[in-house]
Amino acid sequence: MARQRKIPFGYEIRGGLIQPHPQEADAVRYIFGQYLAGASLLAIAEDMTRQGIRYHQHTAEWNKNMVKRILENAKYTGADGYPRLVSNGDFTAAQGQRAERNTYAPLPVEIRPIQAKTVCGLCGGKLTRGARSHGRVHWKCQNPDCGQSTSLGDEVLAQLVTGRLRELAQAPHLITAPEPQRGGLDMDTVRLQNELTLAFNRGDENPGYIKTLALAAAAQRYNQLPDPTPAHDLEQIRARLEYGPADTEVLAALLAVAVRAVRLAPDKTVELELVNGKIITEKEESA
Numbered sequence: 695m696a697r698q699r700k701i702p703f704g705y706e707i708r709g710g711l712i713q714p715h716p717q718e719a720d721a722v723r724y725i726f727g728q729y730l731a732g733a734s735l736l737a738i739a740e741d742m743t744r745q746g747i748r749y750h751q752h753t754a755e756w757n758k759n760m761v762k763r764i765l766e767n768a769k770y771t772g773a774d775g776y777p778r779l780v781s782n783g784d785f786t787a788a789q790g791q792r793a794e795r796n797t798y799a800p801l802p803v804e805i806r807p808i809q810a811k812t813v814c815g816l817c818g819g820k821l822t823r824g825a826r827s828h829g830r831v832h833w834k835c836q837n838p839d840c841g842q843s844t845s846l847g848d849e850v851l852a853q854l855v856t857g858r859l860r861e862l863a864q865a866p867h868l869i870t871a872p873e874p875q876r877g878g879l880d881m882d883t884v885r886l887q888n889e890l891t892l893a894f895n896r897g898d899e900n901p902g903y904i905k906t907l908a909l910a911a912a913a914q915r916y917n918q919l920p921d922p923t924p925a926h927d928l929e930q931i932r933a934r935l936e937y938g939p940a941d942t943e944v945l946a947a948l949l950a951v952a953v954r955a956v957r958l959a960p961d962k963t964v965e966l967e968l969v970n971g972k973i974i975t976e977k978e979e980s981a
């Protein structure tokens with residue numbers, strides 16, 4: 695049906711009056727409902743094309759802009775003398791979501807455990823995730839001397855990390871606890887201990903200096919403790935991988951317990967640094 699351009703989608707002229715077009719008015723309400731339920735502009739456009747409803751007579755294809763124009767058109771609330779198709783509440787909620795989705799792509803639940811461990815592949819600095827318009831996600835190194843920024847969508851990052859975790863899951867012998875410190879105290883600790891003993895024996899040192907030495911010696915000893923990751927948890931995961939499938943749950947546990955850092959490089963490669971210091975890199979792909 696050819697429609698005059700001046701009449702927005704959803705309406706028709708009947709008996710000289712602007713009236714809701716039965717099928718299109720339903721489509722308008724459907725679009726608002728889908729969008730408020732969380733569907734993307736693109737998903738709705740594809741949905742409308744599948745339903746075979748035409749936005750205008752020139753094409754059966756819907757695109758994101760058509761959906762966007764419908765969501766932004768206040769006439770559907772009864773403005774400018776048009777019959778109301780959607781409630782003010784739904785219209786306002788849709789505008790709110792438009793603003794929110796344009797400026798901020800919320801952190802998806804499945805990215806949270808990855809984000810917590812993601813570091814710069816160049817310098818090891820902390821990466822922060824910034825999400826701006828249209829779901830474009832950047833990971834920016836917080837080390838001012840580095841400052842590299844990698845543009846990588848959440849889904850792609852999750853796929854890359856999952857790929858590395860699957861490789862790790864196929865090599866359970868790599869899932870081990872960190873090597874315990876061997877050979878007792880290192881030289882710095884020995885030197886500090888000697889200095890502390892001397893200070894005590896001299897008896898004329900000021901108490902502040904002795905306290906500083908004692909704290910430094912304690913910190914040294916603490917730094918030498920092996921990684922606190924429970925070897926028991928690693929053992930359990932290894933056993934599960936040897937006797938069961940590497941399902942999502944096991945991979946999540948693997949990330950939580952066996953991985954110290956997810957290293958993201960500017961060329962969008964992802965490496966896993968394990969708690970035992972081993973590195974899981976991308977396998978060479980045959981071209």
Ligand SMILES: [Zn+2]
Binds near residue numbers: 814815817837841
């Ligand atoms: Zn960096």
